[in-house]
Each structure stands twice: as structure tokens, then as C-alpha cells.
Amino acid sequence: MKRWRRAHPRHARRTFLRAGVGAVSGLALAGCDNLSRSEWFPKVLDAATSVNAAIANVVGRRALAQEFSAEDRSPTFRSNGTADPATAQYAAWVASGFATYTLDVGGLCAHPQRLTLAQVRDLPSRTQITRHDCVEGWSAIAKWKGARLAALLDAVAVKPEARYVVFYCADPMSDDPTDLYYESIDLDDARHEQTILAYELNDAPLPVPNGAPIRLRVERQLGYKHAKYITGIEFVASFAAIGGGRGGYWEDQGYQWWAGI
Ligand SMILES: Nc1nc2c(c(=O)[nH]1)N[C@H]1C(S)=C(S)[C@@H](COP(=O)(O)O)O[C@H]1N2
Numbered sequence: 001m002k003r004w005r006r007a008h009p010r011h012a013r014r015t016f017l018r019a020g021v022g023a024v025s026g027l028a029l030a031g032c033d034n035l036s037r038s039e040w041f042p043k044v045l046d047a048a049t050s051v052n053a054a055i056a057n058v059v060g061r062r063a064l065a066q067e068f069s070a071e072d073r074s075p076t077f078r079s080n081g082t083a084d085p086a087t088a089q090y091a092a093w094v095a096s097g098f099a100t101y102t103l104d105v106g107g108l109c110a111h112p113q114r115l116t117l118a119q120v121r122d123l124p125s126r127t128q129i130t131r132h133d134c135v136e137g138w139s140a141i142a143k144w145k146g147a148r149l150a151a152l153l154d155a156v157a158v159k160p161e162a163r164y165v166v167f168y169c170a171d172p173m174s175d176d177p178t179d180l181y182y183e184s185i186d187l188d189d190a191r192h193e194q195t196i197l198a199y200e201l202n203d204a205p206l207p208v209p210n211g212a213p214i215r216l217r218v219e220r221q222l223g224y225k226h227a228k229y230i231t232g233i234e235f236v237a238s239f240a241a242i243g244g245g246r247g248g249y250w251e252d253q254g255y256q257w258w259a260g261i
């Protein structure tokens with residue numbers, strides 16, 4: 001636990017945070033005309049998000065996101081956000097074909113583990129064709145294969161006091177090398193049938209621009225929740241002491257933590 005905290009210190013740089021929130025609101029206003037027609041946009045940036053979360057709880061957190069057939073797939077699945085973490089560590093993993101990559105799984109669990117990509121691929125898997133919706137106004141349908149996150153939770157024996165799963169990523173979001181992309185979901189979403197640690201996109205190994213070697217698919221939430229380049233997974237009772245304290249890189253800039261579609 002201590003090592004994790006050192007690697008991902010809380011960022012209390014208020015001026016940075018204020019600047020970030022301002023920039024996001026400005027973008028939201030500028031993009032309003034284009035985006036207001038979409039069904040999901042209002043759910044992301046206003047208070048309806050919490051209503052949406054409440055409805056999701058009543059309707060059932062286990063309901064599946066829509067799945068599509070092979071013909072429905074988009075011709076290409078674009079990259080958004082980081083397209084290459086470009087750190088020395090990441091470049092070394094790419095050079096090894098991810099043979100030297102490891103995934104640290106720890107926090108509130110009985111059996112913390114360091115897994116190779118091969119070990120992740122050995123976990124029970126799921127394949128699904130789903131639609132990805134990004135708040136920037138694009139969607140795409142693709143086929144994903146990955147390890148069921150529920151299987152990993154069972155393998156490490158998550159403790160009952162764990163409430164959230166935090167995903168630490170390889171890509172720095174500023175000149176500060178500790179300012180890494182991160183995300184979090186709750187245990188209901190972690191155990192959801194369609195929540196996978198994806199290592200294949202459209203029947204090929206996950207490409208670097210889409211988060212190689214492992215990225216999260218959490219199909220009932222918006223694109224920014226789908227953490228790419230995952231290097232660490234931590235089970236926590238609270239994410240208040242991680243990053244800016246709001247549960248994710250974009251959440252720290254003002255986005256909603258719950259991004260249900
Ligand atoms: N590590 C990391 N994960 C990330 C991002 C990022 O910049 N870094 N961008 C997010 C956003 S906003 C979206 S829409 C999707 C884009 O996934 P794609 O690049 O496969 O299209 O990844 C999400 N996960």
C-alpha cells in the first residue's frame with residue numbers, strides 16, 4: 001500500500017486544478033451546439049448524472065450493455081487521448097512484445113499478485129461487440145476480448161471492505177512523470193459480466209494507440225472510464241487520497257465519476 005501511495009502521490013496543486021476545470025467548462029460550452037442532440041451528453045456534465053446512477057441502481061447494475069453483430073463493427077476503431085505513453089519503461093515493454101510487461105494487483109485483497117500478460121490471458125475470458133461512446137462526440141463499435149475482471153477479483157480474494165477498483169496507467173498527462181492517467185469503478189461494475197481487461201481488439205492483439213497490452217472495458221459507462229495502458233490495479237475503501245481525490249484523471253478536472261450511458 002505504501003509503495004502505491006508513493007508512486008501516485010496526491011496532487012494538491014490548486015491552481016492547476018482550477019485551470020483544468022475552467023478549460024473543461026469552456027470546452028463544454030463551445031461544444032454544446034454539436035453535442036446537445038446526443039442522448040448521453042446531458043447525463044455527463046450536469047446533475048442528472050446522479051439521477052442516472054440512482055435509476056441504474058433500481059433497474060439493476062447487472063443489466064447488459066447492447067451487443068452487436070460482426071457486421072455492425074465500425075470500419076476502424078480510432079484512438080483518443082494518449083496514443084503512446086512514450087516513457088522509457090513503456091518503450092521497453094513494446095520492444096519486448098510485452099513479454100517483460102507486468103501487472104501489479106494489490107490493495108485490499110488476500111493474495112496480491114504480479115501478473116505477466118500471459119497470466120492475464122490465462123484468466124477466464126469474455127468476447128463482446130459493443131459501442132464505445134466518447135464525451136468528445138464520437139462513437140464506434142468494435143469487438144473486444146479480455147479477462148473477466150470478476151475472475152481476477154476472485155483469484156486475489158478481494159476483501160469485503162474494498163469498495164472501489166483503481167486502475168493505474170502508464171501514460172503521464174503532463175511534464176510531471178507522476179501525473180499518470182488513472183480511473184476507478186465500484187465493485188458492482190467490477191463484477192459486471194461485460195467488464196473485462198481487454199487484450200484483443202477486433203481479433204488482433206490490442207494495438208498501442210488503443211491501450212496495449214491491457215485496457216479496461218466497462219461497457220455501461222463512457223469512454224474516459226475505459227483506462228488504457230493499465231500497469232496496476234488496487235482495491236481500496238476510498239479513493240480520496242489518490243490523485244486529485246475524485247477517482248480519475250478526468251474526474252479531477254471536473255468530469256463526473258459516475259459516467260453511466
Ligand atoms: N490511459 C489512458 N486511458 C484512457 C485515455 C487516456 O488518454 N489515457 N483516454 C480515455 C478516453 S477519453 C477515451 S474516449 C478512450 C479512447 O480509447 P481509444 O484510444 O481506444 O479510442 O480511452 C480512455 N482511456
Ligand SMILES: [Mo]
Nearest residue numbers: 134135223224
Ligand atoms: Mo473520451
